[in-house]
Amino acid sequence: MNEKAKKYVDLFRRVKIAAAATVDAEGHPQARIINVMLAEDDGMYIVTSRGKPFYKQLVETGEIALAAMCPDCQSLKFTGKLRVVDKSWVDKVFAQNPGMNEVYPGESRYILDAFHIYAGHGEWFDLLHYPISRETFAYGGDTEEYNGFVIQDACIGCGACASACPQKCITPGTPYVINWAHCLQCGRCAEACPADAVRRLHP
């Protein structure tokens, strides 16, 4: 994976505590706290036990989303794909996370399976320092995804968007330009534009 993605995968591992989101068999969202157990060059690794609804959801969908809060109040989010890997990964997880032995002593660790999150994309977001900042990343063949807005050629240069922006991250131009790295993605510019020139990049 590239250096930027590795930086954020390592950050997930350093924070360690993350929320994992899945979709259950009825299509409802489910979330629970997990640990990111390993961060390797080929992705992140987690474990869970075969008796849990979480396990079933992971196997049935092959998908997981993660969100984590860094100690200094920045946040991470991620959406990716995963698969079960062999038992040697359970041993690697226990070697690097020895506290797991208190919860699953001895042979009982093998009720767990390890999952390799082999591909995905995510975003780091810092809401608490001005200006707010965001950076996207991806690995395993997935592509970075930017969910914000773009100002198109229909822009009439009136500046309504720049006035409306809570973070003042829109600068004049033809058309006006949103500074993506500092954008809240709140959509106030799109609502303010009289020319309907501000569109969501991924509708």
Add this chain to the structure above:
Amino acid sequence: MNEKAKKYVDLFRRVKIAAAATVDAEGHPQARIINVMLAEDDGMYIVTSRGKPFYKQLVETGEIALAAMCPDCQSLKFTGKLRVVDKSWVDKVFAQNPGMNEVYPGESRYILDAFHIYAGHGEWFDLLHYPISRETFAYGGDTEEYNGFVIQDACIGCGACASACPQKCITPGTPYVINWAHCLQCGRCAEACPADAVRRLHP
């Protein structure tokens, strides 16, 4: 809502930082860090802006899952239903969370809508103290949900389940009994039972 539910709704608010999980239009799980802005007698309140994919997912599904980590290393999870409420709730949120004015100054706050999480069920889980403990809660007409295992009358009293349990929370009886409050829900008892007497309560 009952006292037990209020205790955990208040805890979500006290922790404040939570991960919110949704299902997107393609059925994929999505997660991001949010704040639980208010905990009232009728449920929790959050805000988000109309430009975000998160907003669209909330409106289209009417569903959200939350997971949070308490400061003393216990965790909370929750699945519930929500709806947009009127703008006075945005003002209430800003009154009780004044830091929001730095991100959305002045009138720009009204690009946000407030959502009332009016019903749902969840679980508190403490993995770091022995014995591990869990407690379920629900409000708004939803019912508490226990996702673990139960030992049925087919139990032959061999004790294989009790031996297999990593947390030693199964006691002899006819049939043997799982102490739900201290169960990992790992399923090792179910795999160990020679009589196929251990079943998931909600298959």
